[in-house]
Amino acid sequence: MAAVTLLSTRDLCRHFGGLRAVRDVDFDLPQGEIRALIGPNGAGKTTFVSMLCGRIPASSGTITFQGQDVTHLPAHKRISLGMAYTFQITSIFGNLTVYENVALAVQHRLGRDHAALKRETLGALARVGLKARAEQVAGDLAYGHQRLLEIAMGLGQEPKLLILDEPTQGLSDGEIEEFIALIREVSANTTVLLIEHNIPVVMALADTITVLNFGRIIAEGTPAEIRANMHVQEAYLGG
Ligand SMILES: Nc1ncnc2c1ncn2[C@@H]1O[C@H](COP(=O)(O)OP(=O)(O)OP(=O)(O)O)[C@@H](O)[C@H]1O
Ligand SMILES: [Mg+2]
Structure with a gap:
């Protein structure tokens, strides 16, 4: 049975002046997945999820959530549709x-x-x-x-979708273990999109990993596939 797509983007772009922070991103997130979004500092991860939840507007492209075009909906409307998020900067x-x-x-x-x-x-x-x-x-x-x-x-x-931007930053090793258990439990009812620099956490949790570099998706696959991907190693995992 094909999984239902909870969220997708097409040709999603965000410019800051001349800087193309997110470029032409086509992204599909099936319901029920734990998806990790990784990439070097400045790759565009926070910018990308900020557009998903309506914190900043897209420059162009579309965002669809549960079959509905939400590209121009204000953030509070997206929250009532079932999106929740936490950001790098605590709020x-x-x-x-x-x-x-x-x-x-x-x-x-x-x-x-x-x-x-x-x-x-x-x-x-x-x-x-x-x-x-x-x-x-x-x-x-x-x-x-x-x-x-x-x-x-x-x-x-x-929420139907929980977006977490670097949630384990500042947690102790013991708290990170508890966080991993929590996300496994949460994922029984909630799709999770996780931005994370801690690669062991990513490898432990993610069904699929999407790798962003210079605003583009450069790879997507299972943890094993991403680990074996040469381009990802060059861009991010440090060889
Ligand atoms: N409000 C803004 N104004 C101008 N430039 C911005 C703004 N927000 C982000 N940028 C730039 O866009 C690019 C992508 O930034 P973003 O914060 O999305 O990266 P990131 O992948 O989340 O990085 P990190 O891993 O360090 O959190 C960077 O070059 C950043 O400097
Ligand atoms: Mg960020």
Whole structure:
């Protein structure tokens, strides 16, 4: 049975003045996959996913999500269609507690059902291992824990697609192990698009890897195929 395509792009481009940060990208993400997006610094990874979720507009090309053209939809509409994302730069509310941050994300979906709000908020915090820190002020958390909090905020939306931009940056080895287990569990119900520089994490999690270099896709395949790909080794994996 052919997998259903959850998200695709055609000829997607983004220029910053004369700089072509993303060029003519045709990308297809089947539902249920864990997809890793890798590539050297400045390859265009963050720019690409920023267009997917509507954080920045595309210069040209199209983005389709669940069969619907979302290229020109504002970010909040894409969130209500089922996209969630966390970015390289943390976007938590530093003066609110850990609990309140996640409750805000859950509230969008559940409205005023207080019992469900509490249950699902604590549930999302438990999944990322932050339940014991629920009453802490979010801005006081270590950077790695702030990244986990962002993931909990994403999960609180029960998204169809979860986009994570360098989620393991700042995590300890033990926390990275927990993150890998978390993403495996999340992927039972959610398609995951993961930008990640930590190659062992990529190899452990990804069904398919897409490699970006100078704004273009230069390779796509299974972890074993990507490991064996000479072009990728030259561009990125350092031979
Ligand atoms: N707002 C912006 N204005 C101008 N140039 C930008 C802007 N955002 C990104 N760029 C440039 O676009 C290119 C791609 O950047 P991008 O952040 O997408 O790379 P990346 O693959 O996410 O890199 P990293 O691995 O370092 O996060 C880079 O040359 C970057 O300097
Ligand atoms: Mg980036």
